[in-house]
Amino acid sequence: MAWGLDLSPFVGFRSGLPFPRSSLSSSTSISVFRWPDSGSRRRSEGRKSNSGSCKAMVEQTLQGASAMYAKEMERLSAKESLLLAFKDSGGLESLVSGKVTDMQRIDVNERITGLERLNPTPRPTTSPFLEGRWNFEWLGAGSPGIFAAKFIFERFPSTIADLLGMDVFIKDGYSKTTANMKLLNSIDSKFILTTKLSVEGPLRMKEEYIDGVLETPKVSEEAVPEQLKGAFSQVVSTMQQLPVPIKDLVANGLKVPLSGTFQRLFMISYLDEEILIIRDTTGAPDVLTRLEGPPAPITDSISEYES
Secondary structure, three states: OOOOOOOHHHOOEEOOEEOOHHHOOOOOOOOOOOOOOHHHHHHHHHHHHHHHHHHHHHHHHHHHHHHHHHHHHHHHHHHHHHHHHHHHHOHHHHHHHOOOOHHHHHHHHHHHHHHHOOOOOOOHHHOHHHOEEEEEEEOOOOOHHHHHHHHHHHHOOOOOEEEEEEEEEEEOOEEEEEEEEEEOOOEEEEEEEEEEEEEOOOOEEEEEEEEEEEOOOEEOHHHOOHHHHHHHHHHHHHHHOOOHHHHHHHHHOEEEEOOOOOEEEEEEEEEOOOEEEEEEOOOOEEEEEEOOOOOOOOOOOOOOOOO
């Protein structure tokens, strides 16, 4: 049974305008208006929504990159400002000898604080950047560097001993702080302080003193003044005549045991590949700059702390 649809009552209308049936020819077409279905509307709205989301993501990415760049420029500027403040204050020698003024001291401390708030390393105690050789630029009251400097200046008058510089080598949970000095402008000597480091948190470490060694001075004959060369030759001759055990003891320097005598807690408040800032329990800062390039990543050098 066939079903049909009679369109004859509507054939005389096209676009709502009446016209005679006889005017239609076989080529006459009938226009049918269709409303867009809901699926098309959803696809269109989806395309608009996706386009808006992509634009928002691009804008957020650009804003984030711009903010990161601005923060990095601020950090580099703060580092440069701090290093200039050290230079203006006279450096480590002026600090140890007490020549730094209160204005210079507060200026340095202000710039240290400004750099600390931009610390890029959230867990510095287990960072591979911590290991290596660092040069002391600024010392706090409880620092091993201050201990080494005081050891020198309390035993040698400033007219005899001149502090040339101090550095620390950190490796495998131990540190060796070296104070380099020159005696009588011609004799080189060192005081080396060895300590043990223990990780106690992402920022906090414990330091225990082990020993201190005052190395035997090394004298260059060319640097000895003419009036002292006779006495210098006699000393060398006497040293050569000493028994081997005593000669070895003198050659190895004067060792001072320090185990169990002193320890301290400190916090690493800033660390990157160039600068290290440490604060002890009194809040006094040590600031160090790297002497060697950053080491390769190390996973087993210092064990993770236990929560």
